[in-house]
Amino acid sequence: GAVVSQHPSWVICKSGTSVKIECRSLDFQATTMFWYRQFPKQSLMLMATSNEGSKATYEQGVEKDKFLINHASLTLSTLTVTSAHPEDSSFYICSARPYGGITGELFFGEGSRLTVL
Amino acid sequence: AQSVSQHNHHVILSEAASLELGCNYSYGGTVNLFWYVQYPGQHLQLLLKYFSGDPLVKGIKGFEAEFIKSKFSFNLRKPSVQWSDTAEYFCASLLSGTYKYIFGTGTRLKVLA
Numbered sequence: 001g002a003v004v005s006q007h008p009s010w011v012i013c014k015s016g017t018s019v020k021i022e023c024r025s026l027d028f029q030a031t032t033m034f035w036y037r038q039f040p041k042q043s044l045m046l047m048a049t050s051n052e053g054s055k056a057t058y059e060q061g062v063e064k065d066k067f068l069i070n071h072a073s074l075t076l077s078t079l080t081v082t083s084a085h086p087e088d089s090s091f092y093i094c095s096a097r098p099y100g101g102i103t104g105e106l107f108f109g110e111g112s113r114l115t116v117l
Numbered sequence: 118a119q120s121v122s123q124h125n126h127h128v129i130l131s132e133a134a135s136l137e138l139g140c141n142y143s144y145g146g147t148v149n150l151f152w153y154v155q156y157p158g159q160h161l162q163l164l165l166k167y168f169s170g171d172p173l174v175k176g177i178k179g180f181e182a183e184f185i186k187s188k189f190s191f192n193l194r195k196p197s198v199q200w201s202d203t204a205e206y207f208c209a210s211l212l213s214g215t216y217k218y219i220f221g222t223g224t225r226l227k228v229l230a
Contacts, residue, residue, distance in 0.1 A: 004160070032216060041126075043222040044207070093161070097216055106218065108153075108161035 002028045004096050006109035013084055014117055021079045021112045023094030029074035030096035034106065035067075038091040047092075050077045074099060084116040119144040121210050123221035130198055131229050138193040138224050140182075140208030149211040150191045151218070152182055156204045164206075167191065178202070200230045 003026040013019050023033055031052050036044040048069050049057045056069035066088075068080040077096075081088050091113050095106040120143040130136060142148055152164040165176025172184040182193045191208060208221040 034217070036220075041222075043220045044218075046217055046219075049217065095161075095218075105151075105163060105166065106216075110160040 002026075002096075002098060002107040004030075004094065004107045004109040006092075006094055006112050008112060009110060010113050010115075012115045012117065015085050016083055018080055018082045019084055019114060021081075021092055021094075021114075023077045023079070023096070023109050025075045025096045025098075025107070028096075028107075029099040030077075031074065031099045032097040033071060033077040034095045034097075035069060035077075035079050036093045036095065038093060038111070044093060047079075081114065084114070086116045089114055089116045119210060119212055119219055121208050121219050121221040123206075123208050123224050125224045126222065127225050127227075129227045129229065132200055133197050134228075136193070136195040136198045136202070136226070138206055138208075138226070140191045140193065140221060141189050142191065142208075142210050143189065144210065144213060146213055148213075150182075150184065151209045151211075152176065152180070152191075152193050153207045153209060154204045155207065155223075161207065164193070198226075198228045200228050202226060203228045 005024045007022045033050040035047045038044045047062045050069045050071040052071045058064045071077040093111040095108045122141050124139045150167045153161045154164050155161045164180050165174045167174045167184045174182050180195050205223050205225050207223045209218045
């Protein structure tokens with residue numbers, strides 16, 4: 001099946017620094033990628049929808065200046081957590097919808113665990 | 118607003134026991150429903166999906182789910198679980214008219230050998 005890879009899997013940073021997480025579709029092109037956040041024992045919450053070559057669409061309550069999303073190519077989307085604070089510590093998961101896909105099936109990355117000290 | 122709910126948060130079973138995980142959705146129109154599984158340390162994988170047609174959907178690894186429109190349910194079943202089925206299971210629905218997913222809170226299944 002299609003593979004989506006996230007990097008890094010784990011990241012620890014100091015409060016106030018910025019962290020970039022990459023999401024790559026390895027064997028397919030993805031016109032649309034989605035970024036989710038998962039808190040412990042809670043569901044995946046959609047943060048934003050990333051479309052190649054255009055600005056991301058953020059869900060209500062998600063700060064676009066805090067969570068910068070770039071989808072520069074059909075195989076790469078990045079999420080940058082700017083000026084990270086301990087409350088930004090979470091598990092971030094990306095998913096990708098294949099170009100031309102008609103079933104709505106998404107393929108998920110392994111997730112990236114961010115810990116802000 | 119559309120929502121997906123999973124009532125079983127933790128389930129513990131012995132091997133060979135039968136499994137049924139509940140999933141209810143709130144939308145009254147056309148729905149597209151999914152079950153995903155996340156094994157420890159791995160990414161989410163699709164188990165099965167329902168878009169239309171036969172309400173009994175067969176998935177991978179012996180899983181199946183039944184779409185019951187009158188009950189707004191899409192429960193996941195497996196007749197006989199194995200230790201390797203230990204994982205977290207998520208029910209999801211496509212938000213109508215979009216490619217956005219709405220996830221349930223997940224059910225952690227532990228199968229005892």
